Amino acid sequence: MKITEDIIYAGVNDHQVDLFEGQYRVPNGMAYNSYVILDEKTAVMDTVDANFADEWLANVAKALDGRKPDYLIVQHMEPDHSANIENFVKAYPEATVVANTKTFAMMKNFFPKMDLAGKKLEVKDGESLTLGKHVLTFVFAPMVHWPEVMVTYDSTDKVLFAADGFGKFGALDREEPWDDEARRYFIGIVGKYGLQVQKLLKVAGTLDIRKICSLHGPVLTENLGHYIEKYDIWSSYRPEEEGVVVAYTSVYGNTKKAAELLAAKLKEKGCPNVVIYDLARDDMSAAVADAFRYSKLVLATLTYNAGIYPFMQDFINRLTERSFQNRTIGLIENGSWAPTAAKVMKGMFEKSKNITWTENNVKVMSAVKEENVKEIEALAEELCK
Template sequence: KYGAQVQALLKKAAALDIAIICPLHGPVLNENLGYYLDKYNTWSSYAVEDEGVVIAYTSVYGHTKEAVEELAEKLNQRGCPNVVVADLARCDMAEAVADAFRYRKLVLATTTYNATIFPHMQNFIDHLTARNYQSRTVGMIENGAWAPMAAKVMKKMLETSKNLTYTDTTVTVKCALNDASRAQIDALADELCK
């Protein structure tokens, strides 16, 4: 969250001969300091660590999961590097958040739930925005029987995030996959693999 402050400190520290790093949180570092300083620089500038796509999802009846699995398969078939799938109701939330910051692209997939989104997805997006998530490409898969609005809700939640680029394609599943939503998944896979 404090990227600007860390960047200012790194600029000042660049002129120093650093022998040891004693962070407020974490282990004392006295080896490979260049590696760790480079990591701090990457993290505090919100730069991409690795090319890849994270697909974070919640699924109530399994249909959103099916859409996510189909997208992941298409991304792998197209040779996209590092396709990571996170079921937010079952995975380690901290790991999913770390992956969202690590990779260049993120797909959020969830159901419309009481005119908003499923709570685990809401929690995930709250974690991202609390840490100034930014400078990434975001795609969306929404599911809803009669009024799918998850994509609209998620975009609203991400309004404070800087420099996000949204894919042209948003996949809309009305309960279960059909030919139209499968075609949207194909188009989203093409966009993400550019």
């Protein structure tokens, strides 16, 4: 697949993987992207996952069409992109590996027996590499989402090789909308590092970018403003849309009943985008992504061992460690003798910024009663304002 006249796609699709990074469900697989730039000198942009060494090397050879690569440019050392560096060096011993100081340090850890003597080009932030008519400029992007990450700008074809930036879940041979799986990918994997992403976006704003080549997901060629706007919203932790996520855990169905009743009331009142998640059964990463997507969140759980139910604790931890902020939160708690769930949940957000707590909350003692229905009605009314 040609990206431009001189840039050829050499990546692979992975339909073997069920959990990306051991935790994110990927029903449509994953893409591990790599690119070949043909010029007076040739450059290969990153490698792929270890399970696809032979397929990737064949794709690179096909793109080179009999030529030898001059450079392997390593933007990110996470193994789904770097696992075949040593295989590449063995296949093309005359090629030079291009990376920064932190990348080479990590490379030594991953490949302790690999000898790069005389085959290293260590670059600094803002430095450029000329291939002929193509000039590649390296922009460091530390903690997006590893400390060694850099992106590469080709000023000739106006292409940004964005490392994991603008990536999404899903293989390239599956058709699906970009936003949902890109949001789930960003919030889950990069979400903690919004400040660093904002810094990178400011640099990107100074460049004339016509195409974005991520290490995951499709090459972005049209309506780039849409994708950049989404990244700006996600990385600044602003709500993307008005709406309410109701996330619950329930043992015997009573807390579930309260959560479902609230969701029904919200819909009756015309509240837009009401989404409900059973945190024990539904995709946790989707629940987390939607909590960041919408403006309001209701947490419903029971008191459990003087704390809260484990799936709710996990959910809140995932939110707070990704800098959840700028949202309104309501609480539904349940307990049979000493309910403390609301207090525990609220305490878990004590370091979160700009959280507005609803005035109306719900306190269920074992089972939903008439007074709880009135509390749920009041909470729905407040959330729909």
